[in-house]
Amino acid sequence: MNADRLYAYVGVVLFAMAMYAFLTHTHLLRRLLAFNVMGGGTFLILVGLAQDGRGPDPVPQALVLTGIVVAVSATALAIILLRRWFALSRSTALPEDQS
Amino acid sequence: MRRRVARHAVAGVASVAVGIALWQAIGVRSIPTVSLPALVREAMPASGVSHDITAVLLNFRSYDTLLEIAVLLAAAVVALALRDTPRERMPASQPYLILDTFVWRITPLLVLVAAYLLWAGSTRPGGAFQAGSVLAGAAVLLRLSGLAVLSVDDRLASRVVVVFGLSVFLLVAAGTLLAGQPLLAYPPAWAGALILMIEAALTLSIAVVLFSLFDNAPQSRPAAAPAQRGEA
Numbered sequence: 001m002n003a004d005r006l007y008a009y010v011g012v013v014l015f016a017m018a019m020y021a022f023l024t025h026t027h028l029l030r031r032l033l034a035f036n037v038m039g040g041g042t043f044l045i046l047v048g049l050a051q052d053g054r055g056p057d058p059v060p061q062a063l064v065l066t067g068i069v070v071a072v073s074a075t076a077l078a079i080i081l082l083r084r085w086f087a088l089s090r091s092t093a094l095p096e097d098q099s
Numbered sequence: 100m101r102r103r104v105a106r107h108a109v110a111g112v113a114s115v116a117v118g119i120a121l122w123q124a125i126g127v128r129s130i131p132t133v134s135l136p137a138l139v140r141e142a143m144p145a146s147g148v149s150h151d152i153t154a155v156l157l158n159f160r161s162y163d164t165l166l167e168i169a170v171l172l173a174a175a176v177v178a179l180a181l182r183d184t185p186r187e188r189m190p191a192s193q194p195y196l197i198l199d200t201f202v203w204r205i206t207p208l209l210v211l212v213a214a215y216l217l218w219a220g221s222t223r224p225g226g227a228f229q230a231g232s233v234l235a236g237a238a239v240l241l242r243l244s245g246l247a248v249l250s251v252d253d254r255l256a257s258r259v260v261v262v263f264g265l266s267v268f269l270l271v272a273a274g275t276l277l278a279g280q281p282l283l284a285y286p287p288a289w290a291g292a293l294i295l296m297i298e299a300a301l302t303l304s305i306a307v308v309l310f311s312l313f314d315n316a317p318q319s320r321p322a323a324a325p326a327q328r329g330e331a
Contacts, residue, residue: 008125016118023110049125050135059135062155066167069228069305076312077174084181084317 007048015041026097028082032075039071147290148221156226157294161283165272168265168301175261175308182315195244202244209237217302221291227264227298231305238310257307264304268297 018037025031043064050060086092139151139159146154156164213233220226271293272283280286285293 058151
């Protein structure tokens with residue numbers, strides 16, 4: 001197994017672990033963090049698989065760079081929505097998750 | 100309690116299943132017959148820049164980058180719509196000698212780093228987003244240390260800058276169409292200059308968008324909302 005393939009496998013493990021966290025936690029900030037780690041795993045899979053055995057591939061790297069920018073701004077927007085939700089409801093979870 | 104256990108069990112099974120499926124998929128995937136790096140290398144002389152990722156981002160796949168800045172604009176607009184009004188400004192704090200001196204020394208340096216990153220993008224790693232996020236970081240530092248920076252409240256200027264990057268990009272796209280080229284296919288002679296112009300505009304817009312996302316975040320304290328049951 002070469003290093004590029006290893007990145008993809010690490011991405012898979014990160015994705016699965018973050019998916020578990022995303023499904024089990026109800027705190028919205030934890031969910032947001034887990035979702036970001038899932039995104040990070042996806043980026044690792046994309047870049048690691050694309051350059052596996054063929055050297056660096058600029059096309060998926062550029063795609064991932066675009067993905068990171070969108071992920072950063074979407075995370076910021078999610079935090080804004082989350083703070084607004086917390087200010088209005090004094091709750092850190094969605095109504096259907098409160099038990 | 101039983102629901103909690105069930106939730107963990109279902110989540111565990113689901114994530115392990117997805118993980119195993121992905122793990123297997125990596126092992127058995129087919130190798131593509133087209134080599135994208137070779138295609139990019141062939142087209143590099145016409146791209147106007149000498150760094151391959153910048154060439155992909157702003158020339159071969161510039162459509163993606165156009166949509167990316169549109170997404171950033173959408174995020175900034177939603178954040179503007181959700182901000183607290185009217186926003187009480189942080190009261191002017193008494194001067195902290197070390198903090199103020201540090202901030203005034205580091206800010207010009209950060210601007211210089213951002214300009215370098217923007218310029219370096221055409222030949223090596225760097226580019227609009229990196230430069231824009233350094234600028235946004237500098238603005239956040241200024242705001243946190245209580246120094247006046249461009250407030251994204253109701254100033255027309257900041258809104259103009261927010262849409263500036265997308266507008267320049269769209270103008271270039273329209274220009275290539277008017278010149279009889281496909282969308283965003285730059286003439287090779289102008290490609291370098293066009294890419295640098297777009298990147299400069301993107302840098303400003305990205306910096307202001309990221310800063311406004313920070314600056315417009317609503318207070319987490321409730322204004323006058325009745326206290327409700329917290330999270331269990």
